Amino acid sequence: MGKSTTYNSFLINTVSFSLSSRSLYDQRNLRMLALPQAFFHNLMDSITQWDSLAPLFLAFCGIFAVACYAWICYTKPSSNQPPGPPGLPLFGNLLSLDPELHSYFTSLSQTYGPIFSLRLGTKFAIVVSSPSISRQVLKDHDITFANRDVSVAGRIATYGGNDIVWTPYGPEWRMLRKVCVLKMLSNTSLDSVYQLRRNEIRKTVGYLYSRVGSPVDIGEQMFLTVLNVITNMIWGGTLEGDERAAVGTEFREVVAHMTELLGKPNLSDFFSGLAWFDFQGVEKQMRSLARQFDEIFEKMIKLRLEKNNKGESEQRKDFLQFLLKLKDEDDSKTPLTMTNVKALLMNMVVGGSDTSANTIEFALAHIINEPEVMRRVQEELDSVVGREKIAEESHIHKLPYLLAVMKETLRLHPAVPLLVPHCPSETTTVGGYTIPKGSCVFVNVWAIHRDSTIWDNPLKFDPSRFLDDAKRDFSGNDFDYFPFGSGRRICAGIAMAERTFLYSVATLMHSFDWKVPEGQEFDMSEKFGIVLKKKVPLVAVPTPRLSNTALYE
Numbered sequence: 203m204g205k206s207t208t209y210n211s212f213l214i215n216t217v218s219f220s221l222s223s224r225s226l227y228d229q230r231n232l233r234m235l236a237l238p239q240a241f242f243h244n245l246m247d248s249i250t251q252w253d254s255l256a257p258l259f260l261a262f263c264g265i266f267a268v269a270c271y272a273w274i275c276y277t278k279p280s281s282n283q284p285p286g287p288p289g290l291p292l293f294g295n296l297l298s299l300d301p302e303l304h305s306y307f308t309s310l311s312q313t314y315g316p317i318f319s320l321r322l323g324t325k326f327a328i329v330v331s332s333p334s335i336s337r338q339v340l341k342d343h344d345i346t347f348a349n350r351d352v353s354v355a356g357r358i359a360t361y362g363g364n365d366i367v368w369t370p371y372g373p374e375w376r377m378l379r380k381v382c383v384l385k386m387l388s389n390t391s392l393d394s395v396y397q398l399r400r401n402e403i404r405k406t407v408g409y410l411y412s413r414v415g416s417p418v419d420i421g422e423q424m425f426l427t428v429l430n431v432i433t434n435m436i437w438g439g440t441l442e443g444d445e446r447a448a449v450g451t452e453f454r455e456v457v458a459h460m461t462e463l464l465g466k467p468n469l470s471d472f473f474s475g476l477a478w479f480d481f482q483g484v485e486k487q488m489r490s491l492a493r494q495f496d497e498i499f500e501k502m503i504k505l506r507l508e509k510n511n512k513g514e515s516e517q518r519k520d521f522l523q524f525l526l527k528l529k530d531e532d533d534s535k536t537p538l539t540m541t542n543v544k545a546l547l548m549n550m551v552v553g554g555s556d557t558s559a560n561t562i563e564f565a566l567a568h569i570i571n572e573p574e575v576m577r578r579v580q581e582e583l584d585s586v587v588g589r590e591k592i593a594e595e596s597h598i599h600k601l602p603y604l605l606a607v608m609k610e611t612l613r614l615h616p617a618v619p620l621l622v623p624h625c626p627s628e629t630t631t632v633g634g635y636t637i638p639k640g641s642c643v644f645v646n647v648w649a650i651h652r653d654s655t656i657w658d659n660p661l662k663f664d665p666s667r668f669l670d671d672a673k674r675d676f677s678g679n680d681f682d683y684f685p686f687g688s689g690r691r692i693c694a695g696i697a698m699a700e701r702t703f704l705y706s707v708a709t710l711m712h713s714f715d716w717k718v719p720e721g722q723e724f725d726m727s728e729k730f731g732i733v734l735k736k737k738v739p740l741v742a743v744p745t746p747r748l749s750n751t752a753l754y755e
């Protein structure tokens with residue numbers, strides 16, 4: 203194999219692993235970034251700028267290689283560690299990974315069994331792909347595995363990992379989780395900010411109405427809608443008019459750029475000894491973005507505090523108002539700090555947007571391309587809502603078929619296909635094998651959801667399989683079906699994800715008929731990332747189906 207081929211295959215592989223080891227938040231824009239060539243040029247640029255330091259650099263690489271090799275030999279898996287494909291010195295299995303990690307891990311599990319191991323640079327990874335072993339990890343040893351493997355970029359992006367996703371299991375995580383799940387994202391709190399969600403959905407309907415008869419990129423529209431819904435719930439009407447639009451645009455840009463960087467391959471993650479050098483400048487760029495992000499939060503918080511001091515915000519019911527109040531009142535042993543407030547807001551924005559928007563896009567693609575599913579969804583809406591009214595969030599509890607569509611979409615396309623990697627706080631036995639403390643554990647929920655020993659005709663999109671099977675829900679108690687994870691680290695935003703999905707899809711399918719443009723083929727292929735997405739964006743043409751045009755205003 204030629205030198206450049208070897209390089210390229212290394213680069214392809216590092217890209218794919220980096221996507222898996224990042225924060226929860228792979229975003230739409232990653233598709234442009236996960237190019238191995240980009241990584242190659244980036245790395246080589248950084249190195250060539252160091253011309254004068256080349257001898258020093260090469261000497262360093264030599265010492266580093268020997269040190270890594272020694273380290274890997276020293277930590278060589280014991281015979282009781284899970285089986286796995288053989289690897290190379292230094293790189294381990296990095297060079298043979300496929301970018302579509304979820305399906306690649308599924309095929310490896312057919313050879314090596316429901317629990318296997320990989321060496322990725324200096325990281326030791328475990329992949330679990332059966333209900334019974336997932337149960338051991340997420341239920342029987344829940345506390346031990348309730349920690350995370352944090353990437354360099356992820357840590358910087360989240361105020362040093364001071365958010366819910368990356369904080370290790372302990373009192374601070376418990377406090378953040380309580381604030382988030384019980385106080386901000388509970389059904390009662392979500393009810394109180396319904397008007398803020400409704401405003402955004404109505405704006406999207408207005409926009410789609412203006413595009414009647416023309417193709418619309420549905421994924422893009424849903425991403426913007428969900429992001430606006432979330433930011434609106436966070437700070438509601440703190441800003442008005444042009445100022446609001448300007449902050450919205452800036453915010454979107456920062457989120458897009460930050461998540462772009464979160465998906466960039468970073469040598470520092472595979473070889474922690476190299477982190478200090480930040481060869482690709484990922485850390486530097488991320489610091490600058492995190493500062494920009496922080497400036498937006500600072501600005502919103504300052505404006506809100508000023509309004510509060512003038513007594514203008516008394517009646518506000520958004521998350522920012524709630525968190526600031528909680529922070530002032532908090533006298534517990536683990537107080538909520540301003541950094542926690544900002545990190546929590548960021549979790550809402552980054553954790554909630556792509557997951558929900560991509561799931562909605564997959565669902566709409568299935569509905570639009572399967573006439574029988576479309577007919578049942580619209581019939582249910584017509585009988586519950588009626589064509590003379592618009593869909594409201596209060597209707598969603600009366601739409602069992604639509605709920606089944608959501609469950610079936612998340613079965614075939616779980617938004618976070620390998621969950622967020624878990625990390626045991628001590629060496630533990632699982633499935634009869636020893637899992638070393640600090641390993642990076644992937645739970646392949648995607649493979650379990652397509653396992654033909656569990657599901658009849660698993661590749662068929664068939665919502666009715668969930669209609670009679672009430673035990674299959676999102677609670678994480680059933681290890682045949684757990685798209686939101688399970689145990690202590692189960693998704694913190696299930697209630698919100700459910701509402702966002704059901705209300706958005708109900709509104710779009712009730713207000714419009716949809717057709718794919720002439721000549722376009724039905725394509726449901728997936729693109730792996732921490733958040734799974736549709737490889738080919740869904741483009742469809744809306745036609746109004748409600749009788750009264752006033753219902754689109």
Ligand code: HEM
Binds near residue numbers: 379553561688690
């Ligand atoms: C369809 C939508 C969504 C899906 C499928 C989803 C799925 C997941 C999964 C699988 C995890 C990791 C669980 C684990 O590691 O065991 C997770 C974690 C998380 N999700 Fe979601 N999620 C969605 C939407 C949301 C929304 C809307 C929010 C908030 C607004 C959110 C906030 C979080 C947070 C904060 C965590 C980290 C929890 C922790 O580490 O304690 N998610 N999600």
